[in-house]
Amino acid sequence: MTSKDRQTEKAPKEYLEVLGDTVVPSSLLLSVVISVTCTIGGFFLGQAIFPSLAEAKMVNSYSLLLGIGGSVLALIVCARLFKPSRQLKEEQTSAENLHAIMDDLQIDAKTEYELIVNDPVTRKEMEELGILETFKRSGEREGK
Known part of the structure; x- marks a missing residue:
């Protein structure tokens, strides 16, 4: 395996966001081509x-x-x-994280x-x- 192959293999894929979902552009294009071909092909057949x-x-x-x-x-x-090529990562949510998320979403706690x-x-x-208390503390922090 050459160094160029290793770099290509390690290179991160580019993704697009379409209708709230993350997709690989080449897969999206190929699936559109397949869908149009099968649909119109069926009609003309x-x-x-x-x-x-x-x-x-x-x-x-x-x-x-x-x-x-x-x-x-x-x-x-x-x-x-x-x-699907999603990679879900779960992490423990703390009160600080929740407060930061609410700020990002512009939500009043x-x-x-x-x-x-x-x-x-x-x-x-x-x-x-077990997260009601976290919301309560965030709401009290907002009220101050």
């Missing part, structure tokens, strides 16, 4: 096959149905080819705490997770 099998007024409907089938096939192919306390379902979930 129907336009070629169905005139000899169905009534003339039904050819377009059947062709559209075959195009939809092509898009489902593309979905299955793309799901098999492109596995006191208002959030009041909403949590007033909703019994949310309050119960927060108590079970």
Whole structure:
């Protein structure tokens, strides 16, 4: 293995954010090509096959149905080819981290705490997770 191969292998992949998800651009492009090819290919295949099998007024409907089938096939192919590349990292959240996160999201901790306390379902979930007190302390810190 040459040094150039090692550098290429270690180089981080570039990602794009599309509709709130992070994707590899080459995978996105290839999946779009696969989807368009299968969908339009199914439609045109129907336009070629169905005139000899169905009534003339039904050819377009059947062709559209075959195009939809092509898009489902593309979905299955793309799901098999492109596995999720997410890397989730869990870390312990402290009161300071929570306060920093709320600042980043421009959330008022006191208002959030009041909403949590007033909703019994949310309050119960927060108590079970053991983070209600963290929200309470953050809300008190905001109130000062």
